[in-house]
Every structure is written in C-alpha cells, then in structure tokens.
Amino acid sequence: MTHQLKSRDIIALGFMTFALFVGAGNIIFPPMVGLQAGEHVWTAAIGFLITAVGLPVLTVVALAKVGGGQWCYSYPWRKSAAA
Numbered sequence: 001m002t003h004q005l006k007s008r009d010i011i012a013l014g015f016m017t018f019a020l021f022v023g024a025g026n027i028i029f030p031p032m033v034g035l036q037a038g039e040h041v042w043t044a045a046i047g048f049l050i051t052a053v054g055l056p057v058l059t060v061v062a063l064a065k066v067g068g069g070q071w072c073y074s075y076p077w078r079k080s081a082a083a
Contacts, residue, residue, distance in 0.1 A: 020056050 005013075030048055037044035066072045 017060070026052055
C-alpha cells in the first residue's frame with residue numbers, strides 16, 4: 001500500500017527540514033565558535049559540522065529507512081525494554 005502525500009504535507013515537511021538544518025542556532029553559533037576557537041578554528045569547524053549537520057542528516061536518513069517516526073525507529077528497543 002502506498003501513501004500519497006498531499007501538497008500541504010510536502011510543504012510542511014519542507015519547512016520542517018529547513019528549520020532542522022538552518023535554525024537560528026546554526027546561523028549565530030558558528031561565528032561565535034570560530035571566534036572562541038582561535039587558532040583551532042578548523043578543529044572547531046569539523047566538530048560543528050559533525051554535530052550540527054552530520055547528526056541531523058543521519059537522523060533523517062534513519063527515519064526514512066525505517067519508514068516512520070520515532071515509534072517505528074525505537075520499536076526493537078521498546079520490545080526488549082518491556083521484557
């Protein structure tokens with residue numbers, strides 16, 4: 001069974017994904033980190049890219065792979081935790 005998304009749902013998902021990756025923290029925080037890092041600016045940039053870009057992308061891919069939300073993703077752990 002395939003589920004067809006409505007245009008309204010696609011727009012809402014687009015805004016949600018945009019807000020996930022380009023929130024106010026991702027606009028304000030990187031220059032502050034770069035300033036405070038001093039000569040270690042590239043180490044700070046790599047750490048920021050891993051945590052602010054890499055982890056959200058990994059989350060979106062994982063949720064898309066299981067085909068649902070947090071309940072589909074956490075099902076194996078919920079089953080073993082209840083035992």
